[in-house]
Amino acid sequence: MDRLTFKLEKRLTPSPVMVFIIPLVSVLLALLLGAIFLSLTGQKPIAVYTIMFTDSLGSKYGLTETIVKAIPLMLTGLGVSLAFKMKLWNIGAEGQLYMGAMGATWLPLNFPTLPGYIMIPGMIVLGMLAGGLWALLTAIPRAIWKVNEIITTLMLNYVAILWVDFLVFGPWRDPKGSNFPLTAAFPDAARLPGLFNSRIHAGLFFAFALAIILAIVYKYSRWGYSINVIGSSERAASYAGMNIKRNILLVMFISGAISGLAGMAEVSGIIGKLQHGISSGYGYTAIIVAWLSKLNPLAILIVSVLFGALQVGGYAVQVVGVPAAVATMLQGMILFFVLGGEIFTNYRIRLVSKKGEELRK
Amino acid sequence: MSIQEFLIPLLAAAIIAGTPILFAALGELITERAGIINLGVEGIMLMGAVSGFMAAVSTGNPWIGLLAAMLAGGALSLVHAFLTITLRANQVVTGLALTIFGTGFSGYLGKAYIGIPVPKPFAVTPLGPLADIPFIGPVFFQHDVLVYISYVLVIVIWYFLYHTRPGLNLRALGENPAAMDALGINVFRLRYLYVVIGGMLGGVGGAYLSLAYAPSWLENMTAGRGWIAVALVIFALWNPWRALMGAYLFGGIDALGFRLQVMGVQVSPFILKMLPYLFTVLILVIVVARQKGRLATPGALGLPYDREER
Numbered sequence: 001m002d003r004l005t006f007k008l009e010k011r012l013t014p015s016p017v018m019v020f021i022i023p024l025v026s027v028l029l030a031l032l033l034g035a036i037f038l039s040l041t042g043q044k045p046i047a048v049y050t051i052m053f054t055d056s057l058g059s060k061y062g063l064t065e066t067i068v069k070a071i072p073l074m075l076t077g078l079g080v081s082l083a084f085k086m087k088l089w090n091i092g093a094e095g096q097l098y099m100g101a102m103g104a105t106w107l108p109l110n111f112p113t114l115p116g117y118i119m120i121p122g123m124i125v126l127g128m129l130a131g132g133l134w135a136l137l138t139a140i141p142r143a144i145w146k147v148n149e150i151i152t153t154l155m156l157n158y159v160a161i162l163w164v165d166f167l168v169f170g171p172w173r174d175p176k177g178s179n180f181p182l183t184a185a186f187p188d189a190a191r192l193p194g195l196f197n198s199r200i201h202a203g204l205f206f207a208f209a210l211a212i213i214l215a216i217v218y219k220y221s222r223w224g225y226s227i228n229v230i231g232s233s234e235r236a237a238s239y240a241g242m243n244i245k246r247n248i249l250l251v252m253f254i255s256g257a258i259s260g261l262a263g264m265a266e267v268s269g270i271i272g273k274l275q276h277g278i279s280s281g282y283g284y285t286a287i288i289v290a291w292l293s294k295l296n297p298l299a300i301l302i303v304s305v306l307f308g309a310l311q312v313g314g315y316a317v318q319v320v321g322v323p324a325a326v327a328t329m330l331q332g333m334i335l336f337f338v339l340g341g342e343i344f345t346n347y348r349i350r351l352v353s354k355k356g357e358e359l360r361k
Numbered sequence: 362m363s364i365q366e367f368l369i370p371l372l373a374a375a376i377i378a379g380t381p382i383l384f385a386a387l388g389e390l391i392t393e394r395a396g397i398i399n400l401g402v403e404g405i406m407l408m409g410a411v412s413g414f415m416a417a418v419s420t421g422n423p424w425i426g427l428l429a430a431m432l433a434g435g436a437l438s439l440v441h442a443f444l445t446i447t448l449r450a451n452q453v454v455t456g457l458a459l460t461i462f463g464t465g466f467s468g469y470l471g472k473a474y475i476g477i478p479v480p481k482p483f484a485v486t487p488l489g490p491l492a493d494i495p496f497i498g499p500v501f502f503q504h505d506v507l508v509y510i511s512y513v514l515v516i517v518i519w520y521f522l523y524h525t526r527p528g529l530n531l532r533a534l535g536e537n538p539a540a541m542d543a544l545g546i547n548v549f550r551l552r553y554l555y556v557v558i559g560g561m562l563g564g565v566g567g568a569y570l571s572l573a574y575a576p577s578w579l580e581n582m583t584a585g586r587g588w589i590a591v592a593l594v595i596f597a598l599w600n601p602w603r604a605l606m607g608a609y610l611f612g613g614i615d616a617l618g619f620r621l622q623v624m625g626v627q628v629s630p631f632i633l634k635m636l637p638y639l640f641t642v643l644i645l646v647i648v649v650a651r652q653k654g655r656l657a658t659p660g661a662l663g664l665p666y667d668r669e670e671r
Contacts, residue, residue: 008449008667041470089453138642145650150400150453151592152645155638158585162638166631284461291454325468325580332404332462336440339450339458347449 008347018345023292026337027306034330038322048322052313062312064198068270070308071200072097072262072279074207074301076286078214079131079258081295085218086231086251092138092153093259094283095160096131100260101267102164103130105274108190109172109183116189123190123264131260132253134160139252143245149252157283165276172274183274192269203265207304210258211297218297227251259283280311281328288335307331365496371616372500376508379612381406381569381583383511385590386597386604387518388562392438393594394522395555396535396661399441400456402563403587404463408433409567411467414474414578421480423572427507427565430572434564435557437463442556446549449665460587468580475578482576483507483569505573507565514562518601531555535659538666548666566590585638592641596648598657607644614640 035045056062076093083090104127107119114122138156141147165181174184192202217224230237230244238244266278289307293299314327343349385402392399399405412433417426441459444450488502488509502509521528530551533541538548566586571578589611597603618633 037466037469091457141646141650145646147646147649148592148595151588151595152642154588155585155592155642158638159635162631162635166629169631170629287454287457288461323469323472325465325472328461328465329469330465332458332465335454335458335461336444339444339455340448342450343448 007350008343009350011346011348014345018341019294022341022345023303023338026292026334026341029337030330030333033333034326037329038326043322048317048320048326051317051320052310055316056309056312062316064196064200065312066305066308067200067204068308069311070304071203071207071269072266072282073285073289073304073307075203075210075262075265076259076283077289077293077300077304078207078210078297079255079262080283080286081290081293081297081300082214082227082258083251083255084231084290085295086227086247088139088142088248088251088255089150090135090138090153090252090255091150091287092135092156092256092283093262093286094279094281095153095157096134096256096259097263097266097279097283098157098160098164099134100127100131100257100263101274101278102160102167102263103127103260104264105172105183105186105267108186112184112187112190114189119187119189120192120268123268124261127260127264128257129260131263132257134260135252135256136249139249142252143248164274164278168275174273181276186268186272190268191272192265194269199270201265201269203262203269206261206265207301210261211301214297259286285311285331288331291335292338369496369499371613371620373503374616374620375609375613376501377504377574377612378615379608379610380504380508380511381566381574382586382590382593382611383515383566383605383608384569385563385566385587386593386608387511387514387601388434388559388566389590389594390559390597390599390601390604391518391531391555391562392559393662394531394535394599394659395552395559396538396659396664396666397442397445397552397556398452398456398663399438399459399556399559400453400591401437401441401459401463401560401587402456402590403583403585404460404467405434405437405560405563406463406567406570406583406587406590407467407581408437408463409564410571410582411471411474411567411578413564413568414479414571415470417479417481417572418474418477423479423481423483426479426572427568430564430568431561432564434560434562434567436560438556438560438563439553441560442553445665446552446556449667452663452665464581471578471580475580477578479572479576483573507569507573515601515605522601532659535661538661542666552666563587563590589637589641592645595658596644598648598652599659610644611637611640 038045038048056066076097080090080093104123107122107126134156138149138152142149168181168183172183174182194201195204226237226242227247229240230242230247234244267274271278285307289300289303293303310327310330314324317326318324385406389399389402409430413426413430416429417423437459441455444455445452483505485503485505491502492498522532530541530546534548534551542548567583570582575582593604593607596607614637618636621628622630622633
């Protein structure tokens with residue numbers, strides 16, 4: 001008998017069924033593999049997962065915290081997905097979030113008496129501007145000389161975090177605070193209103209609004225179309241007369257601005273001041289969220305909730321002595337399976353005999 | 362303080378600080394020469410650091426730690442190879458996944474090892490008569506064994522790439538895999554091989570941090586060195602000698618910042634800590650701009666190889 005081999009055949013359009021099934025199966029397989037890792041390291045996987053699940057999605061408090069964590073994930077996820085659409089690998093959302101938080105903080109620190117209807121819009125503008133300009137720093141060399149944006153955006157994450165540290169340990173430290181690395185607390189006018197009497201804040205609306213706007217832009221606008229074309233083939237786009245350099249600058253700026261808004265929402269909606277470590281790696285998780293959502297803005301909202309829950313669950317299991325890093329580990333595994341599974345979305349797999357004779361479709 | 366008293370310790374410190382980056386950059390250089398870009402270096406280094414540390418603590422032998430680090434780095438890069446070569450997944454995102462997973466898993470495994478000392482780290486062993494040469498000796502030859510291994514490795518990789526037949530094949534693998542395939546060379550198998558070797562070297566880079574440089578384990582202790590290594594490969598234009606120079610340059614910036622702090626220079630430590638990252642961005646922009654977009658990037662870098670899509 002002939003030896004059988006697999007043969008891959010590229011699909012013209014991605015399989016729509018697989019687009020849904022792959023992420024679901026990926027999450028399940030990651031949990032399974034995670035369970036194996038947990039038991040190999042002497043933990044009880046079912047107990048750990050039960051805590052993760054009940055503490056994040058099983059109570060009102062847990063659900064609230066999950067949404068609170070999901071808001072910055074939604075915003076940064078939307079931010080990076082815009083850049084990813086154009087195959088601009090902006091992995092600097094973390095730094096853009098920090099810079100956005102800094103930009104927004106500047107206003108209440110210097111003009112604490114402004115009324116809310118000026119303060120909040122002002123903080124939004126400044127936060128977005130700071131995040132956007134921070135991203136633009138990497139977009140300019142990318143547009144002119146094709147300097148690899150993956151490395152520059154990532155390096156600037158470290159710089160942004162250290163910069164915020166510098167501010168809160170130095171010039172911006174609250175003179176009345178007892179030497180803690182914090183700025184003065186924001187006045188009430190600089191706080192985003194809460195929703196449902198909980199820690200959930202109006203930043204959730206920002207995320208919803210932006211997701212809808214982006215979905216419309218992608219589907220109906222000429223600009224959204226050109227981003228897609230540039231993303232799939234720069235050469236085709238430049239033949240079609242699209243201005244690639246200008247789009248690189250514009251897309252990176254907006255991408256950074258959206259992550260900047262995430263930073264603004266964190267300091268204004270949750271913390272009420274600027275301090276060390278305002279983000280627990282949202283900007284990195286955003287990359288997984290965006291990829292898992294296939295860059296679809298509405299899917300990003302949903303996937304963000306899942307990853308928010310994962311993070312809350314990660315904190316919860318610390319109580320039973322499991323490191324919170326288990327959440328990051330699971331995130332990485334989910335992404336592995338999604339990436340591996342994409343072969344089913346993009347290719348049709350056929351079993352053929354060694355002679356090339358097709359046996360089964 | 363004489364200029365020598367300042368310079369010799371600074372240069373020696375630059376080499377120590379540059380060595381983990383050098384190992385990782387050499388690994389990435391080999392990987393990219395084979396046409397695969399692996400952005401998981403940061404995660405691979407972390408896995409190398411934690412596995413090396415755990416093995417060294419439990420056996421008391423740093424060499425077993427080093428071996429464990431190589432295995433961990435090799436295993437993680439094998440995942441990269443499988444996803445990108447066999448399953449043709451996007452290389453950029455797969456690399457990011459590697460980094461995220463490596464960060465999480467190393468943090469998970471290493472939790473119990475924070476604050477524990479290594480029973481026997483790699484210790485300084487002056488290299489015979491070479492260590493007594495004025496200036497050169499204290500700068501280059503009064504380090505631990507891994508530093509000497511890294512010198513040898515640079516020479517070996519350079520010789521292999523430019524003066525041997527398999528080295529020529531490796532370079533062609535990243536330039537034109539289809540031509541290699543036509544010559545009857547197994548593109549897939551060779552790419553697997555070089556991705557795994559690259560990952561092993563990344564693991565060694567991580568182990569250098571936890572078993573010689575620090576020597577201890579801390580969550581996220583690489584602090585971006587894996588990414589600097591990736592940048593360094595571009596800076597080096599895929600040449601091992603330039604990688605060596607680049608690594609020591611970055612090591613120098615790192616060491617300088619630390620020294621200025623110790624000397625009581627009135628600059629915020631946070632600003633000094635930014636220097637290596639800012640320097641990476643700056644030098645990358647300068648190098649790439651000077652090449653005017655015609656970087657010597659391997660022609661097929663980042664593209665999955667598919668026999669039917671030529």
